[in-house]
Amino acid sequence: MAFQTFSLFPCKVILLVVVSLLVVAEGQYKGFGKFYQVQDSSHRAVFEELWVTQKLDHFNGADSxxxxxxxxxxxxxxxxxxPVFLMIGGEGPANSAWMLDGTWLTYAEKMGALCLMLEHRFYGKSxxxxxxxxxxxxxxxxRQALADxxxxxxxxGEARGLANRKWVAFGGSYPGSLAAWFRLKYPHLVHASVATSxxxxxxxxxxxxxxxxxxxxxxxxxxxxxxxKxxxxxxxxxxxxxxxxxNITKDFNLCSKLQIQSEMDSAYLLETLAGNFMDVVQYNEDNRAFEGVPGTNITIKVLCSIMGDTSLGEPYARYAAVARLMMHTFFMNCLDASFSTNLRDMTNTSWEGSAAGGGRQWVYQTCTEFGFYQSTDSPDQPFTGFPLEYQVKQCADYYNISAEQVxxxxxxxxxxxxxxxxxSTRIxxxxxxxxxxxxxGITQDIAADLPAVFIKGTAHCANMYPARSEDLPQLALARDHVFLLLQQWLKQ
Known part of the structure; x- marks a missing residue:
């Protein structure tokens, strides 16, 4: 399903990455979780894996x-x-590259903050x-994650003598929502939140x-x-x-001969190929290279230049060229666009399964909490073939959850x-x-202490990444604006 893995890596610290069930492949080829211990030449810091004991069910006192x-x-x-800055993990392994770089660390250096990052339950090693x-x-x-x-x-806070310090929650994408909801539901524990994307x-x-x-x-x-289109x-x-x-098998370099036995098969292929465009748009120009994520030089401009290149043939041939470029960039020998393979992977319940990097877990959360199904049901978009019915049916196929329950x-x-x-306040x-x-998301101010920062021309979680000389002026201004808000709120 082409939902963004909210965390499947960068912004995930975070993130909602487009996982066109490339969701399974994403954890494999985009380098999630390769920074469990990181040593940086400037800080000479190694970030040790630490562990905290949690209840399995925070809402059942009888469950120990x-x-x-x-x-x-x-x-x-x-x-x-x-203050204490807390980066919230999301739908993928916590990437401690964020402990070395990122806008929140720039803020931390200026404010003298202690920085923590907590991995989300059921992801990574948790x-x-x-x-x-x-x-x-x-x-x-x-809800369980917020209780965690x-x-x-x-x-x-008690163990480190930080119980009376002011805590600020940070997150991007799904973890951005968690940052907002943490302040909403536990205002006595978190003083302010930065809820990006x-x-x-x-x-x-x-x-x-x-x-x-x-x-x-x-x-x-x-x-x-x-x-x-x-x-x-x-x-x-x-x-x-x-x-x-x-010919389609050859054109798109599919891993196995194309077989269409049901509408699920064709929809899965169509969604997977559309995901190439969805992913690039979502992260257009974002600075993900510091996380070890390849392909960040593929932008909307690159895709549109290929789609406009008549020397490649008709638009269909150019569409195939985009798919091949993405496979080459992410070191994929072929494209596995078989729904039956996907079904096998997504119903594997082992922690060693190929979807255990986040795919099986995140799709479950969409089926039981959020939806977020990026369907082709609108006429005002360029893709065809993966309607809502296809998206929701996967909830039944994977977890026996009906459309009504979703x-x-x-x-x-x-x-x-x-x-x-x-x-709430101070979000x-x-x-x-x-x-x-x-x-x-929130793109207009709700109140003076619930402000929106809408950044024209930027993509998913752009303000979270380390600053670069090529950043748009409005992105730099947005980072400064958030810093000034935190300065103001930490005085309250």
Whole structure:
């Protein structure tokens, strides 16, 4: 499914990365979790894996089961009496590259803050249960994750003499939502939050995502989304004729001969190929290289230049060229676009399974809390073939969760957190106009102490990354604005 892995890495600290079930591949080829211990030539700091004891179920006093949750500490900038900054992990392994660099560390150095990062339960090395069976995944939720944060803040605060310090939560994408909700639900424990690119409104159907993709492509070249649509429509037509399957297999360098036995097969292929564009748009121009993430030089401009290159042939051929470029960039020998393979991987409940890096867990959270399904149900976007019905059916295939249950769970999430109508204080919501997730975030001030920072021309979590000389002026100003807000709030 092409949901952004909110954390599947960069912004995840965080992140919502587009995991077109490349979600499975993402954990393998994008380098998640390669920074469990990091040594930097300037700081000469090695970040040790530390562990805190958590309850399996924070909301059942009769359940005494416990487990160990991983976290990291950076004390390089701490000055006695300074604040505590807490980076929240999301739907993937906690990447301690963020303990070495990033805007929050620039703030920490200026403010004398102690920096902590807590890995999300069920991701990375934080394994609360023996496996990822659907029965065990019922302990995976944002509410349990917030309770983990609350207990962590209490225990570590007492152990390190930081109980009376002012704590600030940071997160990007899904962890950005957690940062906002941590302040909302535990205001006595966290003084302020920076909720970057945070989709705070849950929704089953999220066709607006692809609408933003269209607008972002059009901002580079008005013809670009039209060419993408022609290519996508051509592929849809060819999928109706089995005689074309061998050519499609070759054109897109599929790992196995294309077989279309159900609508799920064709939808999965179409979504996977659309994911190339979705991922690039979401992270356009973002500075992810410091995390060891390849391919950050592939931008909207690059994609649109390929789609506009008539020497490559018709739009369909150019669409295939984009797919091959992405495979080459991410060191993929071929594209596994088989839904049956995906189903096998996603229903493997072992911690050693190929989807255990975050795919099985995150999709479960979408089915039981958020939805976020980036369907092609809107006419105002360039792709075809993966409607909401296809997205939701995966919840039944993977976890035996019905469409009705998904809808009910999403409604409960908005009831619990408030959706767009958050009522709290001292939360700032940075979002980028290029990032499709801004459609579910806060892009206008709710109140003076619930401000939005809407950054024109930037993508997902852009303000979290280390500053570069090529950054847009408005991005630099946004980082400064957030810093000034934190300065102001920490005096309150």
């Amino acid at each position: 089961r416990e487990w160990k949750q991983r976290y990291f500490v950076n004390e390089a900038f701490y000055r006695p009496g300074g 394994h609360p249960t023996a496996d990822l069976s659907t029965d065990n995944l019922r302990y995976l939720s944002s 944060l609350a207990h962590f803040r209490t225990v570590v 945070a989709p705070v409104h849950a929704t089953v159907n999220f066709p607006e995502y692809l609408e933003v993709v269209r607008r972002s492509l059009a901002s580079e070249n008005a013809e670009c989304p039209l060419l993408v 022609k290519a996508s429509d051509t592929l849809v037509e060819r999928l109706k004729d089995p005689k074309t399957y061998d 809808a009910e769970a999403v409604a409960q999430t908005n009831e619990y957190y408030g959706g767009y109508d958050i009522r 700032v919501f940075p979002n980028g106009s290029i990032d499709p997730w801004h459609a579910l």
